[in-house]
Amino acid sequence: MHEYSIVASLVERVGQIAADHPRAVVRRIHVRIGDRAGVERVLLQTAYDTFRARSVCEHADLAIEAVAGDELILQRVEMEVPDV
Amino acid sequence: MCEDCGCGDPELVSVDVHEHLLAGNNRLAEHLREHFVQAGVLAINLMGSPGAGKTAVLERTASAFAEKYRLGAVSGDLATDRDGERLRRAGILAKTITTGSACHLDAKLVHDALHEVPWRELDLFFIENVGNLVCPAIYDLGQAANVVALSVTEGEDKPLKYPVIFERADLVLLTKIDLLPHLDVDMNALRDAVRRVMKAPAIIAVSAKTGEGMGEWLAWLEARRP
Ligand SMILES: Nc1nc2c(ncn2[C@@H]2O[C@H](COP(=O)(O)OP(=O)(O)O)[C@@H](O)[C@H]2O)c(=O)[nH]1
Ligand SMILES: [Mg+2]
Ligand SMILES: [Zn+2]
Ligand SMILES: [Zn+2]
Numbered sequence: 001m002h003e004y005s006i007v008a009s010l011v012e013r014v015g016q017i018a019a020d021h022p023r024a025v026v027r028r029i030h031v032r033i034g035d036r037a038g039v040e041r042v043l044l045q046t047a048y049d050t051f052r053a054r055s056v057c058e059h060a061d062l063a064i065e066a067v068a069g070d071e072l073i074l075q076r077v078e079m080e081v082p083d084v
Numbered sequence: 085m086c087e088d089c090g091c092g093d094p095e096l097v098s099v100d101v102h103e104h105l106l107a108g109n110n111r112l113a114e115h116l117r118e119h120f121v122q123a124g125v126l127a128i129n130l131m132g133s134p135g136a137g138k139t140a141v142l143e144r145t146a147s148a149f150a151e152k153y154r155l156g157a158v159s160g161d162l163a164t165d166r167d168g169e170r171l172r173r174a175g176i177l178a179k180t181i182t183t184g185s186a187c188h189l190d191a192k193l194v195h196d197a198l199h200e201v202p203w204r205e206l207d208l209f210f211i212e213n214v215g216n217l218v219c220p221a222i223y224d225l226g227q228a229a230n231v232v233a234l235s236v237t238e239g240e241d242k243p244l245k246y247p248v249i250f251e252r253a254d255l256v257l258l259t260k261i262d263l264l265p266h267l268d269v270d271m272n273a274l275r276d277a278v279r280r281v282m283k284a285p286a287i288i289a290v291s292a293k294t295g296e297g298m299g300e301w302l303a304w305l306e307a308r309r310p
Contacts, residue, residue: 001187001219002186002187002188002218002219002222002223005186005190006105006106009105009106009108009109010105013101013103013107013108017099017101021097024097025094027096031105036247036248036251037222037248038218038219038221038222038248038249039105039222070248070251072104072105072106072222073102073103073104073105074101074102074103074104074105075100075101075102076098076099076100076101076102077098077099077101078096078097078098078099079096079097079098079099080094080095080096080097081094081095081096081097082094082095083093083094083095
């Protein structure tokens with residue numbers, strides 16, 4: 001179940017990205033997963049839902065775009081940043 | 085939305101990342117690859133199901149190359165050092181990487197293990213991955229080549245059922261061919277299935293028991309030495 005270790009590094013990476021934006025709340029994470037990427041999309045979603053609690057991704061949905069090929073890409077991170 | 089100061093509407097920020105989900109692993113794998121290339125070590129990532137005969141092939145390889153090359157290995161094992169013991173008995177400088185619950189090796193596990201193997205002095209370095217046809221496939225370990233061991237007892241359909249690992253293989257070793265007289269397996273169908281999924285089909289049939297086919301495998305390895 002390497003989907004769990006992939007989610008662990010995903011959450012860590014999103015944490016680094018969010019850290020550049022003080023008090024940001026991560027709302028949505030976009031990933032692209034190819035059909036030959038060696039990752040089960042359903043398992044990835046399950047692993048994410050298990051992992052997100054009490055992490056920087058707690059309030060973030062994971063949007064998985066299914067594509068052809070071996071892509072395994074963190075595409076975009078959307079955050080709400082308080083307007084100060 | 086802003087609970088701290090109540091200053092108004094939050095701003096939506098969208099950060100384009102466009103980065104591989106395993107970017108961290110891939111960077112470390114490139115670093116490992118540089119190590120191996122600079123030291124002139126041929127690193128092979130050997131994958132396959134549990135019991136496919138990975139350790140047996142390495143044992144036989146070690147006895148054939150004993151006078152000629154220095155061999156080292158790390159082997160991923162969920163809990164035991166059994167493969168490590170077998171490989172050391174065969175004359176390979178081997179270290180077991182205990183993965184616990186992890187079903188694959190990653191570049192960090194391999195890099196950490198290098199501290200315990202005199203890898204710079206080796207000619208060939210084998211990474212015996214955790215027995216599994218799914219998870220190891222997508223982790224780059226800095227190897228020069230991916231080899232998948234598939235025993236003739238596993239069935240003709242396995243390449244089609246687990247295409248990703250075969251797609252990324254540089255060589256498929258069909259193992260335990262000494263057992264063919266006892267099996268109903270159709271070797272042509274098996275070879276066909278492998279050819280359908282591999283990008284550049286390369287197949288060598290071997291028996292670690294009788295030594296059949298081992299010459300071709302040893303030559304394949306030698307041809308890849310830096
Ligand atoms: N008959 C026969 N048995 C083999 C051969 N290679 C391995 N085996 C047996 O298959 C089992 C699994 O082998 P092993 O090397 O431990 O597989 P690994 O889990 O892939 O490392 C052992 O009982 C071996 O003795 C072979 O070429 N011929
Ligand atoms: Mg083994
Ligand atoms: Zn796994
Ligand atoms: Zn290093």
